[in-house]
Amino acid sequence: MSVGTERVEWPGAGSDVLLERATRLLEAGGRRHLLGIAGAPASGKSTLAAELVAELGGSHPGRVALLGMDAFHLAQVILDRRGQAEIKGAPVTFDAVGYLRLLERITGTDETVYAPVFDRGIEDSIAHAVEITPQTSLIITEGNYLLLDDEPWRQVRRALDEAWFIELDEAVRQQRLLQRHLSFGHEPGEARERTYGSDQRNAELINAKLLTPDVWIKHVS
Template sequence: MATGPDGTSGATDIVGVDAAVAAARVLADRPGLGMLGIVGPPGAGKSTLAERIVAELGDTACLLPMDGFHLANATLDRLGRADRKGAPDTFDAAGYVATLRRIRAGSEIVYAPRFHREIEESYAAELAVDPATARLVVTEGNYLLLGEPPWSAVRGQLDACWYVAVDEALRLRRLVNRHLGYGRSPAVAHAWAHGSDQRNAELVMRTRAAADATVQL
């Protein structure tokens, strides 16, 4: 059963990055391999938070972003889903769940894909989770708390799952700037952030109540 940062059930608030890092250390210090999920809408800052936690904890922690399980662009084109990349059915959700289960088993090194936003594709087997050294695996993404299968199986693999909350106007500005940074025109960047991204964000926001804690950024 998933728990909050203090090891108990029930939602709590973790205010700020430093408090989140301290709470993650508690999880890492528990016996066995821990699995922490960080969820939030696009642009909330979950990747930044996850990377900070892993950096602060050092070699005992490793990062496993959900984004590595994006379907390839060619596959999205074939399925007719390229115009809404980032929606739940544009990921290999079953593959993500299977990877979490293999990591949870803790019997072997598990290799996983990593998403490269500059080319909008993933490289296979770029990340490695070694149970001999890892004490905490931090996995972050949009749909860790989604109730529909196969996404619904993610929650059972996590010891805790924290929701990242941020000012909505700031989140939207970040998204527009992200799209601009990767070569989209201002019009396209605005349309994507307020269109497809926003629909995904609203879906993620509805899962907030299922989180063990909220991290305010």
């Protein structure tokens, strides 16, 4: 982490810092701006992104949108055909180039752009579910690999105007991830295997190959 990285705690005093930084991007003018939030599974990325969108959407109606990297999961039928179902969530199970090209398209035009959303209930994506209108000036995107030091993810990092990394105590993060899997109907054994198996390997990869974030967020549970 470079000396230029700002460290904050969230929730708490750091919340105002994060909101101020996001607001500056939203009000910067010119082309649309991209704010990315990265972190290991269940670290709090989605929660923070949703809170920012709700806060900014209240003060700047119609000018902020939420885009999840998870919407670029390869479909289950493709993972099954490739024999990659057991590693779903690993970098190779995403259409990273498709995600990158969408980010580039969003900032390269002021026309309406439609984007997919990931539905955890069906563990698959729904096309054209996010509408980014000409009035949208800030897109907040979140996902595991936005700061992964590997191609083509490095290009994703370069496409972002700001990238934040969120860290949560490991034991707390694992417990939250386990509960998430259980809440979506996975059997206890399968939920534990996912949490401490493939998901844990992905978390370790994220931490081991991390590009420098603009903000390092300590998630205080």
